[in-house]
Amino acid sequence: MNNNLEVVQANNIKIDNKINTFYNPDNIYIPLYKGMKLNKDKDLNVLKNELLLKGSDFNIYSPISGVIKKIDDDIYINNKPIKAIVIENDFKEEVKKKKYATKYIDDLEPSKVLELMNKYNILDIPLNPIAKTLVISGIEVDPFERNNTFIINNYSAKILETIDALINIFHFEKTYFCITNNNSEVVYNLTSNIGTYPNIKLKVLDNSYPLGLESVLVSKLLTKKELKWKYNYLTCEDLLNIYRILKKDNPISEKLITVGGNCIDESKVIAVKYGTKISDIIKNNIEITNDKYLVVENGLIAGKVLSELNNIVTRNTRSIFLNTKDTRKEKKCINCGLCMFKCPVGLNPKLIKDGKGDKSKCIHCGACTYVCPSLINFKKYLGDKDE
Amino acid sequence: MNNTVFIRSKISIFTISLVRLLSLLPFILVGIYLNTFKINNINLFAFLKPLTYAFVGLIIGVLVNLIFTKKNKKDKLSDILFSSFHIEYGVILGCLMSPSVSLITFSITLLILFIISKLIDIKINVMALSFIIIYLITKYTTSFNLVERIATSDKDYLIGNITGSLLSTGFISYLIALFILRVNSSSKTDISIYASITFAILTLIASFFTNESFYELVFINSYLFIFLYVASDSISSSYTLKGVKVYGILIGIITFSLMLITPILAPFIAILITSLFSTVIDKLSNKFLKKKLT
Numbered sequence: 010m011n012n013n014l015e016v017v018q019a020n021n022i023k024i025d026n027k028i029n030t031f032y033n034p035d036n037i038y039i040p041l042y043k044g045m046k047l048n049k050d051k052d053l054n055v056l057k058n059e060l061l062l063k064g065s066d067f068n069i070y071s072p073i074s075g076v077i078k079k080i081d082d083d084i085y086i087n088n089k090p091i092k093a094i095v096i097e098n099d100f101k102e103e104v105k106k107k108k109y110a111t112k113y114i115d116d117l118e119p120s121k122v123l124e125l126m127n128k129y130n131i132l133d134i135p136l137n138p139i140a141k142t143l144v145i146s147g148i149e150v151d152p153f154e155r156n157n158t159f160i161i162n163n164y165s166a167k168i169l170e171t172i173d174a175l176i177n178i179f180h181f182e183k184t185y186f187c188i189t190n191n192n193s194e195v196v197y198n199l200t201s202n203i204g205t206y207p208n209i210k211l212k213v214l215d216n217s218y219p220l221g222l223e224s225v226l227v228s229k230l231l232t233k234k235e236l237k238w239k240y241n242y243l244t245c246e247d248l249l250n251i252y253r254i255l256k257k258d259n260p261i262s263e264k265l266i267t268v269g270g271n272c273i274d275e276s277k278v279i280a281v282k283y284g285t286k287i288s289d290i291i292k293n294n295i296e297i298t299n300d301k302y303l304v305v306e307n308g309l310i311a312g313k314v315l316s317e318l319n320n321i322v323t324r325n326t327r328s329i330f331l332n333t334k335d336t337r338k339e340k341k342c343i344n345c346g347l348c349m350f351k352c353p354v355g356l357n358p359k360l361i362k363d364g365k366g367d368k369s370k371c372i373h374c375g376a377c378t379y380v381c382p383s384l385i386n387f388k389k390y391l392g393d394k395d396e
Numbered sequence: 397m398n399n400t401v402f403i404r405s406k407i408s409i410f411t412i413s414l415v416r417l418l419s420l421l422p423f424i425l426v427g428i429y430l431n432t433f434k435i436n437n438i439n440l441f442a443f444l445k446p447l448t449y450a451f452v453g454l455i456i457g458v459l460v461n462l463i464f465t466k467k468n469k470k471d472k473l474s475d476i477l478f479s480s481f482h483i484e485y486g487v488i489l490g491c492l493m494s495p496s497v498s499l500i501t502f503s504i505t506l507l508i509l510f511i512i513s514k515l516i517d518i519k520i521n522v523m524a525l526s527f528i529i530i531y532l533i534t535k536y537t538t539s540f541n542l543v544e545r546i547a548t549s550d551k552d553y554l555i556g557n558i559t560g561s562l563l564s565t566g567f568i569s570y571l572i573a574l575f576i577l578r579v580n581s582s583s584k585t586d587i588s589i590y591a592s593i594t595f596a597i598l599t600l601i602a603s604f605f606t607n608e609s610f611y612e613l614v615f616i617n618s619y620l621f622i623f624l625y626v627a628s629d630s631i632s633s634s635y636t637l638k639g640v641k642v643y644g645i646l647i648g649i650i651t652f653s654l655m656l657i658t659p660i661l662a663p664f665i666a667i668l669i670t671s672l673f674s675t676v677i678d679k680l681s682n683k684f685l686k687k688k689l690t
């Protein structure tokens with residue numbers, strides 16, 4: 010029986026491979042997390058990639074060149090207010106000259122690779138050098154996002170080179186590159202390029218939601234033994250970032266985000282600077298066709314409505330959608346069992362709704378709400394993923 | 397704000413019913429053939445009668461939904477017509493009727509029971525209850541023989557070479573319909589599979605001890621069809637992954653136990669009884685069957 014959940018995509022989600030950029034907002038906002046210190050004395054001019062904030066766990070570099078203006082406390086991440094340093098853009102993209110550049114990244118020592126990754130803090134979970142398996146995901150988290158697709162279509166050579174280098178450096182025994190079968194361009198692109206990398210095993214999986222989530226993908230892909238041995242999980246965007254820092258020893262200053270929804274003229278993938286305000290992205294890049302929209306971050310199925318457009322782009326921002334609500338009324342449950350059948354972690358959302366089920370394992374993928382024929386909104390009962 | 401829904405699947409009672417109704421086509425086509433050409437009875441009435449039940453069932457389903465659905469301005473016609481599964485119930489019951497059942501008995505009983513089921517919120521299999529009542533009324537009011545099927549070889553069972561209702565059409569139609577329903581990811585098909593397998597195993601065992609043929613026991617009285625369409629009714633059956641399996645097994649066992657007493661009603665009584673306990677079955681099977689049946 011097929012318990013895959015296929016999400017039918019809207020027509021306006023066709024995205025071309027053109028690189029759209031938005032590198033020139035007037036200001037960039039750098040979150041001032043607790044315990045961080047400004048790495049500046051009197052001179053308030055900053056260069057792109059210059060170390061700006063020092064913290065105990067990680068540092069933050071400036072994504073643009075400009076002048077530090079003030080501290081703004083009306084800035085949000087995940088709808089939560091934060092303090093942020095405001096850098097006024099001088100639009101020069103001035104960079105401190107640096108000599109370092111590696112021609113072949115697979116010549117690097119493991120310690121150097123780990124050092125660079127750590128220095129620029131590019132992964133949420135640091136690479137585990139003793140794990141035996143490497144899982145690469147080219148699958149979108151939300152079916153309406155196109156970040157990984159876009160990266161594969163534009164940078165497949167760089168990505169494959171990086172994976173090959175990581176395998177050679179850390180001696181991973183098994184490497185899986187996972188994509189889904191619904192995206193013919195991606196399948197074609199990788200199948201025609203992967204031949205020269207015999208160590209990388211391409212896995213073309215049936216398209217289903219929420220396969221783009223790490224826990225769901227690895228539980229479908231890896232055996233119990235492979236899970237026990239520990240694995241490394243990287244997205245295509247992680248790989249592109251690794252490639253860039255290994256080549257140039259520079260911090261990552263930009264992020265790819267999908268911009269879409271039924272209230273704009275066309276969807277696209279845009280490269281924006283970290284710390285860009287969502288309102289600036291909307292104002293400068295999008296033609297709005299319907300004013301009755303809400304702004305949703307990170308997916309139409311499981312995303313979050315932004316209560317403030319003063320939210321900024323961080324490493325965890327994948328997409329922004331300008332979309333109308335589905336206002337249809339809930340009906341009586343018809344007992345079809347689809348909510349439970351499609352739940353990737355085997356919960357019983359119907360029972361949770363009645364206050365009787367355990368929701369502790371819920372990964373907030375939204376599949377149950379998406380699939381329910383009676384339009385029951387389980388999000389109300391499952392709580393917020395950030396809680 | 398984070399409870400806002402932006403996008404939903406297209407699955408609805410309409411789409412679920414549509415798939416189930418379309419999957420009936422192989423049964424209906426073979427059924428028409430068997431009830432007309434096969435028995436050399438090619439007059440218009442004989443040709444139309446089996447289909448008439450299904451059509452009348454459909455109309456009664458439509459009527460009941462039109463009358464008893466609260467209408468909103470935004471509702472599409474398909475939302476109103478398919479506000480419940482009554483259209484599907486009507487057509488399936490129509491397909492189950494033997495040509496010897498009076499159309500008037502069928503229509504009136506169906507209308508009354510459908511209205512009651514709309515008014516009273518009780519988890520009971522409406523199709524099974526309706527069939528039992530129509531059967532009993534027919535049995536005690538007419539002298540017709542309710543079952544007229546002749547099978548001459550094993551092949552007859554396979555292609556359904558027997559007369560009777562539209563659905564006495566054999567194993568191949570069943571497999572086609574099961575395939576259609578299963579690829580449309582209905583977890584409820586598990587009910588049918590588990591009921592059929594349990595029933596087949598029990599009859600196989602029984603056939604060692606009796607002179608009854610195994611084929612005959614499994615394929616008589618459209619049992620497979622009943623397990624596939626009546627037992628898997630969305631509203632009244634169990635819905636959890638373990639529950640549907642236990643529910644199916646119980647139907648198989650009860651049908652087998654009742655088969656010798658009342659072969660025609662056995663699966664319907666089994667389904668009626670289990671439907672009354674579907675919630676309990678869900679609860680208990682999830683409590684006691686930890687991992688085994690998933």
Ligand code: SF4
Pocket residue numbers: 351352353354355356357358370371372373374375376377378387391
């Ligand atoms: S219960 Fe949680 S994990 Fe399961 S489908 Fe719903 S949102 Fe996803």
Ligand code: SF4
Pocket residue numbers: 341342343344345346347348349359380381382383384385635
């Ligand atoms: S998916 Fe919706 S209608 Fe189906 S059992 Fe779950 S809550 Fe009920």
